[in-house]
Amino acid sequence: MLVISEVLVALLISLFVVQFLKLKWACSRLPPGPTPLPLIGTIWQMDFKRQHEILIKLAQIYGNIFTLWIGHxxxxxxxxxxxxxxxxxxxxxxxxxxxATPFFQKMAGGKGIIFTSGHTWKQQRRFGLMTLRNLGLGKKGLEHRIQEEARQLLEYFMNERGDPLDPSFPIVHSVSNVIAAVVFGHRFSIEDKDFHQLIENNNYLTKQGSSISELLYDIFSWLMDHLPGTHQKIFHCHEFLRSFARKEVRSHQERGSPDEPQDFIDFYLAQIDKAQKPQLPPCAGQCLIWWLTQTSKGTIILPNLISALLDPEHWETPRQFNPNHFLDQDGNFVNKEAFLAFSAGHRVCLGEQLARTELFIFFTNLLRAFTFRLPEGVKEINTESMLGGFLQPHPYKICAVPR
Incomplete structure (x- = not known):
């Protein structure tokens, strides 16, 4: 029995050494980076609460192009x-x-816009852009819907009568309702419990970002499917979004095809009828989230967009809110090339124009109607960002005092 144990230990050590040497050889053909270990790669290097900070620090050690490992x-x-x-x-x-990692396959199953590649992605993206234009993106029709949500938001703030409030929920509700109007053809009241759940599930996905359990899922998917963790909550949230979308699709199908499509689902169902392919729109519930890209050879490429927004070579005070970043010496607005908030290239955000229109309309309406102040006794708020799927502010309260 002792001999068998010793043989097994020796075998495991041998396998570990072989895998380590394989990784070392693979590393020699890639940009520099921390030394990966068999099975876990360089997970030991990551602090999942401060990912962007860790990536920036690693860049100072290994250069602006470096390699990390998720398992192998x-x-x-x-x-x-x-x-x-x-x-x-x-x-x-x-x-x-x-x-094409196990985690992404579990999330999307090769469908939709956000998580797909190749012909499927090009087809879905082309259709998405065309449909947004047909729905009035960049035209007065869609601006009218945004103005309506801005009016609802002003009313919510006005009802608070200058008392301290957390602005995150009403703002997220208003922005989400713009997307709902485009995708589903109608808005939801602020009391709608199902819509609350939709926002909460989507917020979890955007706040969570990557976690240790997600990376472990890609390495040990056969095991992680049976274990609790953040990955299970993410799958649950994603399924809720799909279920919500399917319910809206059924509602559209039951009412029949309108003479003129009124929303994204109408256009999608009409396209399905033309193609005579009975499938549900897989991208209807995937209107929010961005993440990884990949090369023609299977190596994952992760452009750290946050590092571009914090690049000291392009921003005078990269870690401070500073409107002067976008002003020239005469106080005129200038576009900053390094402002890559919506990504760039083929994967640039589909909703960039919609988002910019929303920002302009919401901000101008709010600033024209209110003066914003900190609650009595509060000297400052935490302006450091929290990293998840997106950069977000720490919770805070503010007083919206009518002008």
Whole structure:
């Protein structure tokens, strides 16, 4: 029995050494980075609560292009504006894919816009852009819907009568209702419990970002399927979004096809009828989230967009709110090339124009109607960002005092 144990230990050590040497050989063909270990790769290097900070620090050690490992899968990190912009624009076709990892397959099953690649992605994206234009993106019709949501938001703030309030929920509700109007053809009241759940589930997905359990799922999917963790909550939230979308699709199907399509689902169902392919619109519930890209050879490329927004070579005070970043010496507005908030290249955000229109209409309406002040006794709020799927502010309260 002792001999068998010793043989097993020796075998395991041998396998570990062989895998380690294989990784070392693979590393020699890739950009530099921390030394990966068998099975876990470089997970030991990551602090999942401060991911962008860790990536920026690693760039200071290994350069703006370096390699991390998810198990045996190499992930090339691009840091800083120049590296990010070049990859997304000059080499846009090469990095327009999505990784076929177990986690992404579980999330989307090869459907939709966000998590797909190749012909499916090009087809869905082309259709998405065309439909947004047909629905009035950039025209007065869609601006009218945004103005209506701005009016509802002003009313909510006005009812608070200058008392301290957390603005996050009403703002997210208003922005989500713009998307709901485009996708589903109608808005939801602020008391709608199902819509509350939709927002909460989507918020979890955007706040969570990557976690240790997600990376472990890609390495040990056969095991992680049976274990609790953040990944299970993410799958649950994603399924809720799909279920919500399916319910809206059924509602559209039951009412029949209108003479003129009124929303995204109408256009999608009409397209399905033309193609005579009975399938549900897989992208209807995937209107929010962005993440990884991948090369034609299977190596994951991760352009660290946040590093472009914090690049000290392009921003005078990169970690401070500073409107002067967008003003010239005469106080005139200037576009900043390093402002890659919507990504760039083939995977640039589908909703960029919609988002910019929303920002303008919401901000101008709010600033014209209210003066915003900190609650009595509060000297300052935490302006450091929280990283998840997106950068977000720490919770805070503010007083919206009518002008």
């Amino acid at each position: 899968i190499p992930v090339i990190i691009l840091n800083g504006f120049t590296a990010v912009k070049d990859s997304l624009t000059v080499h846009s076709e090469d990095v327009s894919g999505r990784p």
